[in-house]
Amino acid sequence: MKTMRDTITQLTLPTPYAVGDVHCYLIKGDRLSLVDAGVKTEDAWEALVQQLKDYGYSPDDVEQVILTHHHPDHMGLVERFPNLKLIAAHPKLRPWIERNEEFFSRYEKFFYDMYLEAGVPDKYFAILKSLKKPLKWTSKGGLDHVLVEGDPIPGHEEWKTIETPGHAQSHISFYRSADVSLIGGDHLLEHISSNPLLEPPFEKGEKRPRPMLQYRASMEKLLKREIGTVYPGHGKIFEGAHELICSRLKKQEERAEKVLNMFGDKSLSAYEVCKQLFPKHIETQFGLTMSETLGQLDYLEQQRKLTFKYEGERKLYYVNR
Numbered sequence: 234m235k236t237m238r239d240t241i242t243q244l245t246l247p248t249p250y251a252v253g254d255v256h257c258y259l260i261k262g263d264r265l266s267l268v269d270a271g272v273k274t275e276d277a278w279e280a281l282v283q284q285l286k287d288y289g290y291s292p293d294d295v296e297q298v299i300l301t302h303h304h305p306d307h308m309g310l311v312e313r314f315p316n317l318k319l320i321a322a323h324p325k326l327r328p329w330i331e332r333n334e335e336f337f338s339r340y341e342k343f344f345y346d347m348y349l350e351a352g353v354p355d356k357y358f359a360i361l362k363s364l365k366k367p368l369k370w371t372s373k374g375g376l377d378h379v380l381v382e383g384d385p386i387p388g389h390e391e392w393k394t395i396e397t398p399g400h401a402q403s404h405i406s407f408y409r410s411a412d413v414s415l416i417g418g419d420h421l422l423e424h425i426s427s428n429p430l431l432e433p434p435f436e437k438g439e440k441r442p443r444p445m446l447q448y449r450a451s452m453e454k455l456l457k458r459e460i461g462t463v464y465p466g467h468g469k470i471f472e473g474a475h476e477l478i479c480s481r482l483k484k485q486e487e488r489a490e491k492v493l494n495m496f497g498d499k500s501l502s503a504y505e506v507c508k509q510l511f512p513k514h515i516e517t518q519f520g521l522t523m524s525e526t527l528g529q530l531d532y533l534e535q536q537r538k539l540t541f542k543y544e545g546e547r548k549l550y551y552v553n554r
């Protein structure tokens with residue numbers, strides 16, 4: 234094993250979300266950087282300041298923030314570091330941190346059209362009005378440095394970027410070959426499977442991304458590398474990534490099989506599938522359950538097990554015989 238220059242330290246911050254605490258990682262190399270930056274609450278900030286202090290630092294010392302993806306619990310406190318020289322992330326994070334209004338209105342329109350296509354009843358359309366609510370937990374800023382496949386983190390050359398879209402279009406992970414460790418963001422968590430989430434196409438006029446297929450491809454990509462310690466965004470630091478990836482992929486395939494078995498001779502909208510797949514959670518976690526359902530349908534479509542037709546605006550899936 235080669236020697237490593239950078240140290241890595243896990244910091245743990247509270248969030249107001251069901252997922253519980255979120256981690257950031259302080260890496261010390263040529264520069265002092267924070268990978269991810271919690272959620273924008275006073276509780277999270279106080280916890281961060283205290284933990285930095287425990288390691289002999291203050292927020293003034295943090296020179297860079299590197300972001301694994303755009304979700305509010307990962308980039309909330311970016312704007313609070315007074316001496317920040319650089320914010321680095323995947324280019325697809327840019328509209329989120331720069332609050333691009335054109336992107337956000339496209340985002341709303343995308344979900345509106347998708348709900349129509351999925352046969353979602355009127356009552357759920359009210360959710361579209363609150364799509365921007367989570368922005369209050371997150372920071373505004375400029376993206377100074379973009380990281381794509383293979384790029385090193387500035388000032389920490391031993392950490393290289395791996396694009397891992399699926400959970401978020403902007404999602405990247407960082408790999409250090411010297412000790413085969415991975416800073417995995419929310420791509421791979423030990424205690425819960427991270428959901429692939431629906432997002433509009435990044436550029437106007439593109440086809441929508443298929444997050445479940447991307448998530449699987451990102452997982453399979455990690456299987457090609459040796460992986461030791463994983464430093465995740467939530468839950469324990471863990472080993473045994475390959476085994477975990479295989480079980481995640483298998484679970485997804487089993488759920489897809491369950492979805493396929495719902496059909497028989499019927500044709501069903503995505504909403505009808507979602508209702509059967511998540512009878513208990515569809516009401517309270519509509520966005521998440523619809524993302525998961527469409528993910529399974531995308532997968533079955535790609536496997537050519539399902540096909541579809543349109544009835545008015547509604548897309549109806551049926552078994553491909």
Ligand SMILES: [Zn+2]
Nearest residue numbers: 302304400419
């Ligand atoms: Zn996330």
